[in-house]
Amino acid sequence: MTQINRIEDVYRPVDERIKDTKEVERKFFPTEIMAQASRCSDCGIPFCHGAGCPLGNLVPEFNTAVAVGDIRKGYDIISKTAFFPEFTGRVCPALCESCCTRNLNDDAVMVRQVEKFMIETAFEEGWVSLPAAEPNGKTAAVIGSGPAGLFAAEALRRKGFAVTVYEKREKVGGLLRYGIPNWKLEKQIIDRRVALLEAAGIKFVCSTEIGKDISAEYIHKNYDEVVLAIGTPNARDLKIPGREAEGIYLALDFLHGAEMPDEKNPERFSAKGKKVLVIGGGDTGNDCVGKSIREGCKSVLQVEFMPKPPETRSPSTPWPDWPYMLRTSYAHHEGGERRWNVSSKQFIVKDGKVAGVEAVRVEWEMSPLGKPLKPTEVPNTTEIIEADLVVLAMGFTGVPAEGIVNDLGLQLTPRTAIIPDPSRHIYAVGDCANGASLVVRAMADAKRVVGKIK
Numbered sequence: 116m117t118q119i120n121r122i123e124d125v126y127r128p129v130d131e132r133i134k135d136t137k138e139v140e141r142k143f144f145p146t147e148i149m150a151q152a153s154r155c156s157d158c159g160i161p162f163c164h165g166a167g168c169p170l171g172n173l174v175p176e177f178n179t180a181v182a183v184g185d186i187r188k189g190y191d192i193i194s195k196t197a198f199f200p201e202f203t204g205r206v207c208p209a210l211c212e213s214c215c216t217r218n219l220n221d222d223a224v225m226v227r228q229v230e231k232f233m234i235e236t237a238f239e240e241g242w243v244s245l246p247a248a249e250p251n252g253k254t255a256a257v258i259g260s261g262p263a264g265l266f267a268a269e270a271l272r273r274k275g276f277a278v279t280v281y282e283k284r285e286k287v288g289g290l291l292r293y294g295i296p297n298w299k300l301e302k303q304i305i306d307r308r309v310a311l312l313e314a315a316g317i318k319f320v321c322s323t324e325i326g327k328d329i330s331a332e333y334i335h336k337n338y339d340e341v342v343l344a345i346g347t348p349n350a351r352d353l354k355i356p357g358r359e360a361e362g363i364y365l366a367l368d369f370l371h372g373a374e375m376p377d378e379k380n381p382e383r384f385s386a387k388g389k390k391v392l393v394i395g396g397g398d399t400g401n402d403c404v405g406k407s408i409r410e411g412c413k414s415v416l417q418v419e420f421m422p423k424p425p426e427t428r429s430p431s432t433p434w435p436d437w438p439y440m441l442r443t444s445y446a447h448h449e450g451g452e453r454r455w456n457v458s459s460k461q462f463i464v465k466d467g468k469v470a471g472v473e474a475v476r477v478e479w480e481m482s483p484l485g486k487p488l489k490p491t492e493v494p495n496t497t498e499i500i501e502a503d504l505v506v507l508a509m510g511f512t513g514v515p516a517e518g519i520v521n522d523l524g525l526q527l528t529p530r531t532a533i534i535p536d537p538s539r540h541i542y543a544v545g546d547c548a549n550g551a552s553l554v555v556r557a558m559a560d561a562k563r564v565v566g567k568i569k
């Protein structure tokens with residue numbers, strides 16, 4: 116029998132994809148996906164399903180169906196646990212794959228691509244429809260329409276609630292729309308799902324900020340259940356000298372211009388012809404590199420305070436843990452440079468505009484298993500990194516909703532996440548309850564919390 120290898124390159128050719136903002140991944144032939152699904156060994160203890168997938172997706176079961184070409188059965192199986200596989204099938208880091216048993220002495224099964232193929236086939240074949248729900252005579256308000264809010268709304272609808280989703284932005288989707296770039300998740304994918312949710316009776320009220328346009332207390336009085344799903348878009352800033360200079364942007368502001376080209380003043384955030392410096396080595400920073408390249412920057416450098424992770428799984432995160440290791444995203448294949456151990460000390464400002472960053476090298480004390488513990492600045496390593504556009508991509512913190520929290524008299528954790536109050540029928544799901552995380556975790560949290568609502 117011939118050995119089937121995992122397909123590593125899932126992207127369109129670089130020179131083609133950087134000229135547009137369409138989906139960065141290529142389409143797979145059904146036979147390719149069936150072959151990939153057949154790599155699943157349906158092992159006795161599927162860590163992918165248990166430890167891996169926060170939604171508890173039945174991964175070996177759908178792989179088995181897809182491997183023999185029964186895509187309908189695969190779709191029916193994933194529909195038991197996931198409401199929106201078209202989102203996770205595109206943007207999930209695939210926690211399931213990192214703990215795939217094949218990883219022990221081979222490469223993981225391509226679970227995310229199988230998921231995407233099943234749901235896209237389902238849409239093409241017209242299989243996607245939402246199950247009918249018997250009304251229970253009760254009402255629920257969901258505040259926020261990101262993945263957690265959408266999942267909560269669908270879960271409540273299935274329980275028979277009359278659901279209204281309030282969203283402060285013009286359009287539904289949260290960070291799916293106003294964070295994750297189009298080339299990772301084209302926005303018509305969100306619109307396609309929202310149309311189905313609307314057809315199933317969920318009401319969306321956009322451009323309405325709860326705690327400002329409508330008080331949260333009013334919502335609380337007028338609905339039987341209130342689910343807060345307001346996310347954490349408060350970006351972590353870098354308050355070093357020179358921060359006020361023109362040309363220094365928070366990642367979401369920078370990225371947002373790419374997705375909403377008709378919004379006010381899109382040129383302001385354009386990287387065209389610029390020497391871009393992205394501060395922050397995570398996924399958001401990677402997307403900023405991708406945007407800079409698509410816009411025709413002169414150069415792009417991404418710097419990270421932490422040390423360069425090892426090329427292979429660090430012993431500090433043995434299988435089946437999520438591996439601490441170097442990750443190279445689609446954007447890094449497109450261009451630019453990456454550096455680690457860089458600490459930014461002050462911005463260089465000329466005529467009110469950013470001209471660079473003064474930085475110093477740090478060294479990290481490591482644990483015996485290779486986990487970074489403590490940084491120390493290395494003397495005499497100060498340098499100037501030239502840049503005329505700087506993007507800060509250093510994560511998110513806190514919740515954006517003093518209004519809601521005050522209106523409802525809610526408490527916050529020390530990390531300023533909302534503490535819900537189920538005794539008063541107030542719940543919190545997703546990033547606002549747990550801190551900035553992942554689409555799949557936001558949805559899984561909504562599933563868990565709404566599961567308890569009667």
Ligand SMILES: Cc1cc2nc3c(=O)[nH]c(=O)nc-3n(C[C@H](O)[C@H](O)[C@H](O)COP(=O)(O)OP(=O)(O)OC[C@H]3O[C@@H](n4cnc5c(N)ncnc54)[C@H](O)[C@@H]3O)c2cc1C
Nearest residue numbers: 259261262263283289290294325345346545546552553554
């Ligand atoms: C640039 C970027 C790239 C990312 N890429 C990925 C990725 O590839 N894969 C992945 O898994 N995760 C990714 N993430 C993380 C992921 O997007 C979030 O974890 C997820 O969206 C959180 O979902 P949520 O529903 O809790 O919050 P959000 O998506 O933030 O949604 C919250 C919603 O609440 C609304 N809202 C807030 N306050 C109010 C109010 N007072 N009234 C009404 N509405 C309100 C907001 O406008 C927003 O629409 C990325 C994040 C960013 C920023």
